[in-house]
Amino acid sequence: MTLSRRQVVAGFGALAAGPAVAEAVPAVPGGVTAEGLARDESHWAAVARQFRVSPDFVNLENGYYGVMPEPVRRAYHRNVDRLNEYSSHLLRTTYKAEADQVxxxxxxxxxxxxxxxxxxxxGTEALQNLVTGYARLRPGDHVMYADLDYHSGQYAMNWLKSRRGVQVVRIVIPEPATRQAVLDTYERALREHPKVKLxxxxxxxxxxxxxxxxxxxVSMARARGVDVIVDAAHSWGQLDFTLPDLDADFAVFSLHKWMGVPLGAGFLYVRRHRLADVDLRYADETYPATDIRSRVHSGTTNVAPFLTVEAALDFHEALTAGAKQARLRHLRDRWVHQLRDVPNLEVLTPDEPGMYGAITAFRIRGRTTEADNTAIADRLMNEHRIFTVARTGMTGGDAVRVTPALYTSTQDIDRLAAALRDLCRQARNA
Structure with missing residues (x-):
């Protein structure tokens, strides 16, 4: 993927609304590819200097919350001060117009x-609103999710059984996964469960x-009369795509993960002509039924994160989505490829192009329980000062999740690879 002159100019030379961001992001030579830029350590070291992170450990658990870069953090502080200073006057006067701009x-x-x-x-609030508000279900219909889907989404789908009288179908994504295996899994599941509607x-x-x-x-589901809610909380900002690329009618997003917005921000999407298929939230009368905002009712919300969204998007667009995706995949590939010869290390995310980003999980063969993997994560932190997290819910067994960020260095990645090689060796000799 080559970064065009238009992308470079748009990203680095036309940020009149965010001059602090333009100054914070290093320039990219013309004609460089995103993949080539991903290996430019001096470029990413300059990017990393825009993040204030603790030197006490290597943070490879960046999937929970995405750290704000410095221009965004400063903008957030200004917005917190502004909200505190102007209080209800801000909320009752200019905020709605500013939110529309966001x-x-x-x-x-x-x-x-x-x-x-x-x-x-x-993203969780958005997901719960769409799942529980989906209005086309009738008693006897079925709804479907996979073992790898987000736990709060699974809970919301399970809730539909008692509230809507539907049956819940849970499918299993195969290990190791390939694009074709995933497509085959969904095609077979939809064929075998013709009552699925969501x-x-x-x-x-x-x-x-x-x-x-x-x-x-989405296409195969639509052909069978099945609506799809796409959970893009982790993908937007980590992968390079737009919503038309997915062709989804319903989707949910987080802003405080890979877009670097302060905690407490996300959004839901409903294609315009499908809005009537989602119930008003708590019969909300703040907005007319034809306004998508009637599908959310959060009460009095901390608006400072939303007022900071534009600064975060300035930073995102200055880096470019393609460069972010390439760098994060490069960091993931660096540790995974170093460990391909380790016989008892199972990497659960495939190398197949388009099937991964930064997030990758592993398990040490035979260590499949939550306790096993919590112990592995604890050892990585206590013995190597590398922070990761145990993940549960996979049918094949629990694992440890590794998630680098834009500020992660290749030295951090090499440190992880060395630590995992040592842990796997000890497990084989135990």
Whole structure:
């Protein structure tokens, strides 16, 4: 992927709304590819200097919350001060117009219209609102999700059984996964369960980081009369795509993960002509039923994160989505490829192009319980000062998740590879 002159100019030379961001992001030589830039350590060292992180440990658990770069952190502090200073006056006067501007900006980056976007306090709230508000289910219908889907999404789908009278179908994504195996799994599941009306689909799941081919799955579901809610909380900002690339009617996003917005920000998307298929949230009368914002009711919300969205999108666009994706995949590949010869290390995310980003999970063969993998994560932290997290819910057994970030260095990655090689050797000799 070559970064065009247009991308470079748009990213680095035309940030009038965010001059602090333009100064913070190092320039990219013309004609360089995203993959070539991913290996430019001086470039990413300059990017890393825009993140304030603790030197006490190597943080490879960046899937939970994405650290704000310095221009965004400073903007957030200004917005917190502004909110505190102007209080209700801000909320009752200019905030709604400013929130619409934020929605415009998000919609522009995502490739959709503002009236298809509603802000939420995170991806989870957005997901719960769409799942529980989906209005086309009738008693006897079925809903479906996979073992790798987000646990809060699974809980919301399970809730539909008692509230809507539906049956819940849980499918298993094969290990090791391939694009064709994933497509075959969904095709077979939809064929074998013709009563399914709603499918939850993670673009990139938070357990193993597997990226699924959303567009063809949405197409095969639509052909069978099945609606799909796409969970893109982890993929947007980590992968280079727009929503039309996925062709989804319903989707949810986080802003405080890979976009670097302060905690407490996300949004849901409903294609304009499908809005009537989602119930008003708590029969909300703040907005007319034709306004997507009537599908969210969060009460009085901390608006400072939303006021900071534009600064975060400035930083994202200055880096470019393609360069971010390439760098994060490069960091993931660096540790995975170093350990391919370790016989008792199972990497759960495939190397197949398009099937992964930064997030990758591993297990040491025979260590499949939550306790096993919590102990591995504890050893990485206590003995090597590397922070990771144990993940549960995979049918094949629990694992440890590794998630680098834009500030992660190749030295950090090499340190992880050495530590895992040592842990696996000790496990073989135990």
């Amino acid at each position: 929605r415009d900006r998000i919609a522009g980056v995502l490739g959709v219209a503002r009236d298809e976007i509603a802000l939420t306090r995170g 499918l939850l689909l993670s673009h990139m799941n938070n357990r193993t980081g597997l990226v699924v081919p959303v567009r063809p799955i």
